[in-house]
Amino acid sequence: MKPQALTMLTLLIAPWAQAQSTIELNVRGSVTPASCTPALTSGGVVDFGRISVQDLSKTQRTMLKPRPIGLSISCDAATRFALRMRDNRDGSALVNSGIYYGLGLDRRGNRIGLYEVQFDPRRIQADALTQVYITDSTTGGRxxxxxxxxMDRIGSNDMLLGFSDTLGSTAGPVPIRDLTATLMVQVVVAPTETLDTSDDIAFDGEGTMEVVYL
Structure with a gap:
C-alpha cells in the first residue's frame, strides 16, 4: 500500500531587485493504516512494597531488587515500530539521563531516587520468530x-528501542504483529542522609510508554 503523502508547501521570498529568488520547503510524511495497542500487566503498577529505612544506605545509593512487569503489543498487521518513554516526573531523577526516570520528591523537595526499565531479548517473544534481538537508535531512527x-533500557526523546530477527543487523526493527515481553524495573534510592526520613517516603514514579511507527 502506498503511503499518503502530505501536502508540499512551497515558500516564496519576494525579490528586492529584478531577479526573483525562491526557496522550497518540502514537508513529507505518511499516514499508516496499521495501529498497535500496548498493554502492561497489573494495571501498569510495579509495587516495591514497604521498605525499612534500615535496609537503605545512609551515605550511598541503594539498588533494590528488580521487579518484573509484563508488556504486550498487538498490531492490526505486521508493523515496523519502536518504543520510547516519557518521564511524567521529569526533573526528579537522581541522574539526568535519557534512560533514567524520577521517583518524585519527598516532603522537603529532595529527589527520592530513580528507576530504569530493562528489556531482555531472551524474555521477549514476537510472532513466530525463534529469537528476538534488540536494536536501538539515539538519532530518532535515522x-x-x-x-x-x-539487555537494553527504554529511553526518551530521540532514543528508540526496537526489535529485529537478525543478529548484527543495522537495518532497524522488523515488522511485528504481536509481541510479549517481561520487563524488569530497577529502582535506585538516594542516600537516606539526603532524604526526609521523619515520615513515610512514597515512590511516585510515572512514565508514558509510546509506540513509534517507522
Missing part, C-alpha cells in the same frame, strides 16, 4: 545500532 542479545 541510524540503528547492531541488533544483539544484550
Amino acid at each position: 541510524g540503528w545500532h547492531s541488533a544483539d542479545l544484550q
Whole structure:
C-alpha cells in the first residue's frame, strides 16, 4: 500500500531587485493504516512494597531488587515500530539521563531516587520468530545500532528501542504483529542522609510508554 503523502508547501521570498529568488520547503510524511495497542500487566503498577529505612544506605545509593512487569503489543498487521518513554516526573531523577526516570520528591523537595526499565531479548517473544534481538537508535531512527542479545533500557526523546530477527543487523526493527515481553524495573534510592526520613517516603514514579511507527 502506498503511503499518503502530505501536502508540499512551497515558500516564496519576494525579490528586492529584478531577479526573483525562491526557496522550497518540502514537508513529507505518511499516514499508516496499521495501529498497535500496548498493554502492561497489573494495571501498569510495579509495587516495591514497604521498605525499612534500615535496609537503605545512609551515605550511598541503594539498588533494590528488580521487579518484573509484563508488556504486550498487538498490531492490526505486521508493523515496523519502536518504543520510547516519557518521564511524567521529569526533573526528579537522581541522574539526568535519557534512560533514567524520577521517583518524585519527598516532603522537603529532595529527589527520592530513580528507576530504569530493562528489556531482555531472551524474555521477549514476537510472532513466530525463534529469537528476538534488540536494536536501538539515539538519532530518532535515522541510524540503528547492531541488533544483539544484550539487555537494553527504554529511553526518551530521540532514543528508540526496537526489535529485529537478525543478529548484527543495522537495518532497524522488523515488522511485528504481536509481541510479549517481561520487563524488569530497577529502582535506585538516594542516600537516606539526603532524604526526609521523619515520615513515610512514597515512590511516585510515572512514565508514558509510546509506540513509534517507522
